[in-house]
Amino acid sequence: MPNTSIMTFNILSILPVLILAGFGMMVLVVDVLSSRKMGEKNFLAYLSLIGVVIAAFLSKNFTGTTLFSFYGAYTIDNYSLFFQFVFLLCAGLTILISKNYVQRENINYGEYYTLILFSTIGMILMASGADLLNIFIGLEIMSISIYILVGMKRTRLTSNEASLKYFLLGAFSTGFLLYGIALVYGATGTISLRQIAVFIAGKGGVLDPLLLAGMGLIIVGIGFKIASAPFHAWVPDVYEGAPTAITAFMAVGPKAAGFAAFLRIFFIAFGQVHQDWEKIIWILAVLTMTTGNIIALIQTNIKRMLAYSSIAHAGYLLIALVAANNMSVSAILFYLLAYLFMNIGAFAIVIVISQKEDSFLKISDFSGLAYKHPRLAIAMTLFLLSMAGIPPTAGFVGKFYIFSSAIKSGYVLLAIIGVINSVIAVFYYLRVTVAMYMRGPEREFQPLTLSPFIFVAIIISIIGTIQLGIFPAKVLEIAQRSILLLR
């Protein structure tokens, strides 16, 4: 039996968050106190990895419990624990692929790791928040940390520009989210998600205009963070300009956190008025998938192509959000985990292939890779096939569950549009594969310097992608146990 309890104030419930914060600050202090040169500070990466691992073990201890601490503001249930696992895995893999990258790019500051840990805290708060305040604060902790991380290469103009674009548009969308929260608060008199649901149930499921406007503005605010279509304009530029390891991080973490909050707000608070928001999300889903996939077709830069592909993936995830049944929640959880492995894996290979100052990022720079570094080419192919949704990879199983959840709720047209889109997507993923296998090298490949860190990250991603593709049952079962306790 799951053990349910409501605690008024329980500091132990946020132990993983406290550990991450503690290690984040420790990294800062150790960085200042050490007298070594910037390029030699390996211990910063070790320290932050230890923090992530400890936090993961602590949050694993909560499995099966349902806790509402801090007067119901912070929830621990299987749903938030699943997301905590995803975020911590994302942070851990990012640190692994960062270690040599930051040395190569001369950005080996202590803040780099600290900010990764801090933004992970923000994501955890977003996934665990049971009221709008907690979700808002979590979102801001996450976003502000990532604004800085994007601009970490502060002498490079592309990084500056990406950071400014992300910051201005991110703060702009924060304004909309905050206004939405204010209107929802004004209409219902509460910021707790459960009490909003109670209020709406009391009204018989009829929304007044204030609440409807608030809901729309919240969709805008979170839609920006998950990079859904009308609010996606920043994605390619920011993904291209950011340090590649950070691009991998922000393609997965904020998207997963955005969906965690999206699901919680719209399934718990607005769950009873599904008919009022499903059409908007339906349109968003179709727009997001189609724009992402169509524009990705003409990209020549690999980071931009992966950026548009990440927009398209947000579209697939929105399909499951529209379907709004228990199966769709577990489909989203599963898909996000699969997306984590294949995306970070692909970016890890991009890091290995590219050289100092982020050169060699064109798709044509990948041509002939299979002849020079066959194993890297196989790994990249695996990740790209998984993103395209070809069996037996994680991406296929994830897409399969998302589309079946849509059909189960009767959204057949939406599922068909989704399938057509994934067929379009195969084209641009295969373009990279074709370049790797069927064209001769267009440039001199440097001898490979695969550090043990990035090697481990790639191996974990490969194992994750294959494991979820061939034996999805175990993870799916965990995902099914992690669904939201609706109402």
Added chain:
Amino acid sequence: MITLTHYLVLSAILFSIGVVGVLIRRNAIVIFMCIELMLNAVNLSFVAFAHYLHSMEGQMFVFFSMTVAAAEATVGLAIIIAIFRNKETVNVDDMNIMKW
């Protein structure tokens, strides 16, 4: 008699001024000030709702949103300074290295 509606209309007007400012101005710092205007317009809504609903949550929320705005200001100005050092301009139309 000033009612809730007055506050809400004022807040909506301020918010819209902020949005229009973000869309039409070209100086990064002015855009940033317009964003601050949007956030503070929302704070006005929160306080007005809290007063008329007799609930403390709205006032509490304002403290947090002011803190967030301050943190955002710090990071935003730092980013703008970093860009000015490299490029000697804060005009967003000049931020055009990356295009699709």
